[in-house]
Amino acid sequence: MSDLRALVRRPYALRMLLSALVGRLPEAMVPLALLLLVRHEGGSYATAGAVAGAFAIGAAVGGPLLGRGIDRVGQTRVLIVVAIARSAALAGIVAVAPSSLAVAGVLCVAAGALTPPLEPALRALWPDLAGHDEHALAAAYELDAGAQELIFVVGPLLVAVGVAVGSPALALDLASVIGLLGTLAFALAPPTRAWQATEHGPSHWTAAVRAPEVALLLAIGLLAGATTGVVNVTATAFAEHTLDDRDLAGWLLAAWAVGALAGGLTAAARRWKMGPDQRLTRLLIGFGIAFVPALFARSTPTMALAMAIAGAFLAPTLAAIFVLTGTRARTGAITETFAWLTSSFLVGSAAGAAAGGTLTGSGSGVQGFALAGAIALAAAALWQARRVRAAPAHQAYN
16 A cells, blocks of 8 residues: 555646546546437447447547657647547537437547547656656556546446436537546646657557567457447346336446446555466456356346446456556557557457447347456456467476
């Protein structure tokens, strides 16, 4: 706990974390609001999953480009411009959705591509905010991974409030305003304005992902994202099919995030005895198994508890991925590397949302949780296979 306390007392550390969390709230609000908006306008679950996936695909494509831009011209200008443009795109979705879901889907791609890269921007700032202390920096990544789950606690609840007070369109407008204000607060802060990359780094657009083991970590991030995409759609389907109240999806996803928050903060407060590479394998296995209780839930309380159990493994798993990525990123390309990781997660989320929308079109709505668990176990097998291949050759003959 001493490293964690020292970190939050560092100048601007807590301020930058909180402003980034506020600015990133749309990441938890927009996908759910889009699902509910499409259903409100008469679209199918497959269409809803595709529209939400279009937003994620846009963010996945735009993230590395914006990250590279930050590594070259600084954070403030890039963040302010894209925040304003993203708000305009979200307003366009609200305006055209009642008449054309297809046009709304196109605007979803644009809105996603214009997502301010606050997540990689903050992780690029952490070395300075942590005072370039190794232990403080490790605590920063753990705190970051745990605290970001507040986004997925508060975000769905804000969507639920927006829908209850008005409509899914109001929830989307609320996400736009909150995201703009939070991004401006982050972009105008002194650490953001003072930050600059030490060097431009490799010029080829694939150089960042060709760093040792980065591509494999991106694959793990993709699979982790796929689990969340499946969960988002499956929770919504369960709320409608079994609970007969689609709007309860926000509360179920909040329970998932509460579990993730608890798991993340627990991880941040402890000193792990095993290294992050071994820890990642075990966490992914636990993540996959933790979806089993959700397969048997048939009421709001039991499903909320089951989702909290599964969610408890999410943040520690992501934290291990962040630590490993931070240690393997090329010098001068830290923002872009973390942006690639974010993109891989979003691509996985889009694929998971599409698969979940197809799988949960009928029945009790729990089938997707089996798929989510299987994906997490596949990620564990992939990472473990890397560890086996990396073992010294002489061990194979012992």
